[in-house]
Amino acid sequence: MSACKKRRLTVLGASGSIGVSTLDVVARHPERFEVVALSAHTRVEVLARQCLRHRPRYAVVASEPDARRLSGELAAAGLSTEVLSGPAALAQVAMLPEVDTVMAAIVGAAGLAPTLAAVRAGKRILLANKEALVMAGALFMAELRRSGATLLPIDSEHNAVFQSLPADYDGSFGRKGVRRILLTASGGPFLKTPLGELAGVTPDQACAHPNWVMGRKISVDSATMMNKGLEVIEAHWLFNAPAANIEVVIHPQSVIHSLVEYADGSVLAQLGNPDMRTPIAHALAYPERIDAGVASLDLFAVAQLNFERPDLSRFPCLALAYQALAAGGSAATTLNAANEVAVAAFLDGRLPYLAIAEVIAAVLDALPGAALADLEAVQGADQAARAAASAVLERRSR
Ligand code: NAD
Ligand code: MG
Numbered sequence: 001m002s003a004c005k006k007r008r009l010t011v012l013g014a015s016g017s018i019g020v021s022t023l024d025v026v027a028r029h030p031e032r033f034e035v036v037a038l039s040a041h042t043r044v045e046v047l048a049r050q051c052l053r054h055r056p057r058y059a060v061v062a063s064e065p066d067a068r069r070l071s072g073e074l075a076a077a078g079l080s081t082e083v084l085s086g087p088a089a090l091a092q093v094a095m096l097p098e099v100d101t102v103m104a105a106i107v108g109a110a111g112l113a114p115t116l117a118a119v120r121a122g123k124r125i126l127l128a129n130k131e132a133l134v135m136a137g138a139l140f141m142a143e144l145r146r147s148g149a150t151l152l153p154i155d156s157e158h159n160a161v162f163q164s165l166p167a168d169y170d171g172s173f174g175r176k177g178v179r180r181i182l183l184t185a186s187g188g189p190f191l192k193t194p195l196g197e198l199a200g201v202t203p204d205q206a207c208a209h210p211n212w213v214m215g216r217k218i219s220v221d222s223a224t225m226m227n228k229g230l231e232v233i234e235a236h237w238l239f240n241a242p243a244a245n246i247e248v249v250i251h252p253q254s255v256i257h258s259l260v261e262y263a264d265g266s267v268l269a270q271l272g273n274p275d276m277r278t279p280i281a282h283a284l285a286y287p288e289r290i291d292a293g294v295a296s297l298d299l300f301a302v303a304q305l306n307f308e309r310p311d312l313s314r315f316p317c318l319a320l321a322y323q324a325l326a327a328g329g330s331a332a333t334t335l336n337a338a339n340e341v342a343v344a345a346f347l348d349g350r351l352p353y354l355a356i357a358e359v360i361a362a363v364l365d366a367l368p369g370a371a372l373a374d375l376e377a378v379q380g381a382d383q384a385a386r387a388a389a390s391a392v393l394e395r396r397s398r
Contacts, residue, residue, distance in 0.1 A: 006031070006032060006033060007034070007100055007101050007284070008033075008036050008098055008099050008100050008101065009026065009034065009035050009037075009101045010036055010037040010093050010096065011038050011039070011103045011105065012039050012090060012093075012102065012111065012129075013039060013041075013104070013105035013106040013107065013128075014038040014039055014040055015040035015046040016106075016215050017213065017276070018103070018105035018128045018154065018215075018276060018280070020046075021276045021277050022103050022105065022126075022280050023050060024277060024293060025277050025280050025284060025290075025293065027053070028293055029290055029291075032284075033284065036096060036098060037056050037059070037060065037093035037099065038051060038054065038060070039059070039060035039061070039089075039090055039093065040059075040060075041106075042062060042066070044066050044070055047059060048070055048073055051074055051079060051081050052077060052079070055079060055081070056081055057081065057098075058081065058083075058093050058096075059081050059082070059083045059084070060083075060084045060085065060086075060089045061083065061085050062085060062086070064086075066085065067083045067084065067085040071083040087110075087114070090117075091117035093114075094115070094117045094118040094121070094123070095117050095118065095120075095121040095123075099123065100123060101124045101125075101284070102118040102123045102126065103128065104118065104125055104127050104132065105128040105129060105154075107129070107131070107217050109131055109132075109382055111129035112129075112135060112378070112379075115127070115140075116143060118149070119144050119149045119151075120143055120146075120147050120149075121147070122147040123150075124152065125150065126152050126154050126280070126283045126284065127151055127153055128155065130155055130234045133234050133237050133238070134233045134234060134335070134336045135336045135337070135381075135382060136333070136375070137236070137237035137332065138237075138372065139372060139373075139374065139375065152283035153279070153283070154283055155231060156257045156274070156278070156279050157184060157231055158231070158234060158238055158239075159270070159278075159283065160184075160256075160257035160269065160270035160279075161181055161238075163270045164258070164260040164269060165239070169239075171240040172240070173240050173241050173242065177264065178260060179245070179261045179262055179263050180261040181235055181245060181259075181260055181261075182247050182260070182267070183228060183232065183235060183246060183247070183249070183258050184248075184250075184256050184257060184259070185225060185249065185310065186209070186210060186211050186222065186251070187225075187250040187308075187310075188210070188223040188225065189206065189210060189222075189223055190205075190223055191314075198353060198354055199352060199353065199354050206220045206223040206346070206353065207219040209222055210252070211254040211274045212254065212274050217340070217344075217347075220343045220356075221339070224317040224356055226317035226320075226321065226343075226360075228318055228321075229317055229318045229319075229321020229322065229324075230339075232246050232248065232318075232321055232325060233321060233324070248318065249307050249308075249309075250308045251305065251307050252306055254274040255272070255297065256270075256271050256305065257272065272294065272297055273294055273295060273297055275295075277293055277294050278292050278294050280292070281294075317357050320357065320361060320364065321335060324364060327369050328369065329371050329372060330367070330370045330371075330381040333378055333385065334363060334364055334367050334381060334384075334385040334388075336382075336385075337385035337386045338359060338363035338386075338388070338389040339356070340386075341385075341386050341390060342355070342360055342389060342393075343356060345393055350393065350397070351393065355396065359389055359396075360389075362388075362392045363385055363389050363392060366392075367381075367384060367388055
């Protein structure tokens with residue numbers, strides 16, 4: 001890419017794990033990328049340092065007082081960064097005419113509105129925020145087709161599938177000889193924990209992932225395997241794949257990031273060290289390849305690759321996700337919202353680990369499914385599921 005055709009980026013969720021890895025890759029290639037806007041929710045100190053390093057035109061934080069404080073700090077350092085606040089500002093920086101690429105790395109449902117704004121504005125979207133696609137898959141994909149925006153998956157499994165699909169894959173599952181998607185999963189920190197001990201596991205134990213360093217919400221999702229359930233739904237929408245053709249394979253080494261099986265029996269996979277800078281660099285530079293700062297894969301050190309079938313009695317959240325995908329309509333929105341409420345309660349010490357799946361199952365049972373025609377309907381279903389999950393938590397604490 002020539003110097004005058006720099007990619008101009010907005011990074012939503014810059015202060016998080018994916019955001020930090022994104023800026024690490026960007027900093028290695030100043031001739032290719034220019035940071036136009038960065039956002040953080042509450043970790044304003046991290047954002048301040050990122051602004052000093054990348055000198056964006058805009059920065060977005062959650063609250064007015066934080067915005068004023070950051071603005072003063074940046075001005076004192078000689079920066080003219082405009083500091084904005086609130087959800088509308090996130091959508092605004094996702095749609096800026098001078099921005100061509102948006103990294104969607106906010107965690108959870110809060111990422112939906114700004115990511116959808118980027119879709120509607122026809123940007124190139126690097127999607128880490130899988131929850132946005134899970135809660136609004138049909139709407140998201142319809143808007144994508146309408147605007148002609150480009151969607152590149154950052155989730156390591158989906159990025160691996162994307163790399164293993166035919167280059168001209170057009171979403172017609174089965175017609176290009178694509179037979180099956182195999183999503184790999186590490187199994188998380190509790191893969192071998194005796195079932196009887198799961199009742200007492202703590203948030204810190206759940207967040208101690210064996211292979212990946214991630215934010216706390218996705219770390220708990222990895223422990224319950226809800227993360228893989230959300231990823232099955234994500235794969236369904238990204239690749240237009242029926243649930244029956246998406247299989248989850250536990251692969252504790254996290255070296256094979258996922259696989260695609262073809263009609264002739266060929267299975268293509270993408271391998272690499274478990275470092276999110278690989279899929280981030282892939283999507284940032286696509287279709288070119290750039291250095292991500294990731295060490296070469298040492299197969300001699302890995303030595304062994306193991307595979308096993310997920311045990312649904314250990315990982316009931318995975319079964320709940322397949323159930324929500326089969327139900328269609330608002331069920332995945334409900335699943336996602338109930339999971340966010342239950343995981344937040346677990347991280348706060350208000351809910352035992354095993355009750356996460358129970359809360360989600362109760363909410364899925366309680367709420368009737370509905371078709372979701374627009375963003376307001378999605379947000380309504382999300383709110384209804386949050387209220388139902390809070391009511392279940394309330395009943396449990398009595
Ligand atoms: P994180 O908790 O480290 O960071 C989350 C980011 O979102 C932060 O910048 C935070 O400021 C922002 N944020 C949080 N709540 C917000 C709100 N209400 N409004 C606006 N901004 C808010 O999370 P992460 O691990 O970087 O994950 C980000 C997304 O990427 C998630 O959807 C996750 O599932 C996905 N993902 C992460 C990884 C990983 O390795 N970390 C891998 C695959 C996918
Ligand atoms: Mg993943």
